[in-house]
Amino acid sequence: MKSFKAYYFFVKPYWKLILITIFIGMFKFGIPLTLPFIIKYVVDDLLLGTLPIEVKIEKLIYVMLGAFALFVVVRAPIEYFRQYFAQLTTSKILYDLRNHLYGHIQKLSLNYYQNRKTGEIISRMINDADQTKSIVETGLMNVWLDLFTLSIAIGFMFFMDVKLTLVSIAVFPFYAIAVKKLYKKLRAFSKSRSQALADMQGYLVERVNGISVIKSFTLEEVEKRSFDNKNRKFLQKALDLTKWNALTNSVINTLTTAE
Amino acid sequence: MKSFKAYYFFVKPYWKLILITIFIGMFKFGIPLTLPFIIKYVVDDLLLGTLPIEVKIEKLIYVMLGAFALFVVVRAPIEYFRQYFAQLTTSKILYDLRNHLYGHIQKLSLNYYQNRKTGEIISRMINDADQTKSIVETGLMNVWLDLFTLSIAIGFMFFMDVKLTLVSIAVFPFYAIAVKKLYKKLRAFSKSRSQALADMQGYLVERVNGISVIKSFTLEEVEKRSFDNKNRKFLQKALDLTKWNALTNSVINTLTTAE
Numbered sequence: 001m002k003s004f005k006a007y008y009f010f011v012k013p014y015w016k017l018i019l020i021t022i023f024i025g026m027f028k029f030g031i032p033l034t035l036p037f038i039i040k041y042v043v044d045d046l047l048l049g050t051l052p053i054e055v056k057i058e059k060l061i062y063v064m065l066g067a068f069a070l071f072v073v074v075r076a077p078i079e080y081f082r083q084y085f086a087q088l089t090t091s092k093i094l095y096d097l098r099n100h101l102y103g104h105i106q107k108l109s110l111n112y113y114q115n116r117k118t119g120e121i122i123s124r125m126i127n128d129a130d131q132t133k134s135i136v137e138t139g140l141m142n143v144w145l146d147l148f149t150l151s152i153a154i155g156f157m158f159f160m161d162v163k164l165t166l167v168s169i170a171v172f173p174f175y176a177i178a179v180k181k182l183y184k185k186l187r188a189f190s191k192s193r194s195q196a197l198a199d200m201q202g203y204l205v206e207r208v209n210g211i212s213v214i215k216s217f218t219l220e221e222v223e224k225r226s227f228d229n230k231n232r233k234f235l236q237k238a239l240d241l242t243k244w245n246a247l248t249n250s251v252i253n254t255l256t257t258a259e
Numbered sequence: 260m261k262s263f264k265a266y267y268f269f270v271k272p273y274w275k276l277i278l279i280t281i282f283i284g285m286f287k288f289g290i291p292l293t294l295p296f297i298i299k300y301v302v303d304d305l306l307l308g309t310l311p312i313e314v315k316i317e318k319l320i321y322v323m324l325g326a327f328a329l330f331v332v333v334r335a336p337i338e339y340f341r342q343y344f345a346q347l348t349t350s351k352i353l354y355d356l357r358n359h360l361y362g363h364i365q366k367l368s369l370n371y372y373q374n375r376k377t378g379e380i381i382s383r384m385i386n387d388a389d390q391t392k393s394i395v396e397t398g399l400m401n402v403w404l405d406l407f408t409l410s411i412a413i414g415f416m417f418f419m420d421v422k423l424t425l426v427s428i429a430v431f432p433f434y435a436i437a438v439k440k441l442y443k444k445l446r447a448f449s450k451s452r453s454q455a456l457a458d459m460q461g462y463l464v465e466r467v468n469g470i471s472v473i474k475s476f477t478l479e480e481v482e483k484r485s486f487d488n489k490n491r492k493f494l495q496k497a498l499d500l501t502k503w504n505a506l507t508n509s510v511i512n513t514l515t516t517a518e
Contacts, residue, residue: 080505106470110474113470118464119464
C-alpha cells in the first residue's frame, strides 16, 4: 500500500499523457483485430456470394485498398505516437524521480554519507531509478491495456457461448496464484542484483578516485583481481535474477496460451 | 570494420553458447509454424474427408492431444532455455567486457584521470557497458534467427510461385536503405544521451563527495537547481533518442508489414 502511494505521487501529474498513451494503444491493438472481419467479408460475401463477377472484383479492390490504408498508412503514425508518448511519460516521471531523490539525499545527515560509499549512493540514483522506467511502462500502461483487450475478448466470448467461456477462463485463478508467487521472489532477486551493482560501483568510485595511489604502488594486478571479484558477484546475482525471470516468463506464457 | 573486430573479440569465447541459443530459438519459432499444418489437416482430412464419423473424432482427439503437448508441455521448457541461454551469454560477455575495461583504464595515464570526472568514467564502465548487452542480444542472436526464418519462408514462397515471390520481396531494397539511414542517426543520438548521462553522474559523484561543503554553506537549493539543469539535459537527450527510435521502429514495422 505504501509503495502504491509513492507510485501514485509520481504518476499523478502525468495522468493525461497516460490516458492518451493507453487510448492510442487501444487503436494500435484494434487494427490487427479487424483482419478476421476483413477475411470473413472476403470469403463469405465475395467468394461465396451470388454477386456477378465484375461487382465482386470491384468490391475486392476496395477492400484491399482499405486494408492497405489501414495496415500501412494508418498504422505507422499510430505506432510512432504510441511509442513516443509511452517513452515521453516514463522519461518525465524518471526526471521527476531523480530531482526528488536528489532533494531527498541532500536532507540526509552526514552520518548517512559516512556509512556509505559515494558510488553506492550514485548507483541508487542512476541505475535503480532507471529500473523504475520499465515498471512504470509495464505496470501502468500495458496492464491497463491488457485488461481492456481481455475484457472485450471475454465479453465477445460470453456473447457467443457462456459455457465454453467459463471453461476457457477456468485457468485464471492459477494464473493469479502463479503471478503472485513468482513476482514475490523476482523482487527479492532484483533487490540483491541492485545491491551487487551498487557494491561494484562503490568499489569503482573509490578506485578511480585513488588511481594515483594504485599507480604509485603498482597495485594494478591486485586491483584487477579484486574488481573481478565484485564483477563476478554481480554476474552471479544477475544470473539468479535471469533464471527466475525466464521461469516466470515461461510459466506465464504457458498459462496464457493454455487459456 | 574496427568495431566488428572488437565485437568479435568478446563474442568469440562464447560461440558454442550462442549456437545453442540460436538453435533453441529456431525450435521456439518453429512451434507456431506448425499451426497452419495442424489446421490444414483438421479441415482438409478430417472435416472434409470421407472417413466415418467415429474414426474422424478419434483422429481429432489425437491431433488435439498432440497440439496441446506441443503448445503447452514442450513450449514452456523451450522458452525457458531460450531466454536463459540468451541472458547467460550476454551477461558473461558483459562480465568480460567490464573486466577488460577495468584493466584498460588502469593502464591510462594520470593525465586522463585529471581531465575527467570520476563519475564520468564510472558511467562509461557501468551504463555504457550495460547498453552493449542489448546490442549483443539483438545484433547477434535475433539477426541470425530472423535471417534463418526469412530464408526458409522465402524458400517456401519460391517453391510455390516464383513471380509472386519476386513481387513480394521488391520492398527489400527500401528496407535496407531505410535501416542504414535511420540507424546511423540513431547511433549519434544514443551517443549524446550517453554523454548527458555521464555528465549527470560526474556531477553527482562530485556533489556526494562534497556533501559536507554543501551542507556547511547551506547550498542545498542552489545545488538542486543546478542538478535539475543536468537532469533536464539528460531528459532532452533521452527524448531525442526516443523520438528517433519510435520513428525507426514504425518505419521498419511498416515496411516489414508491407512486405
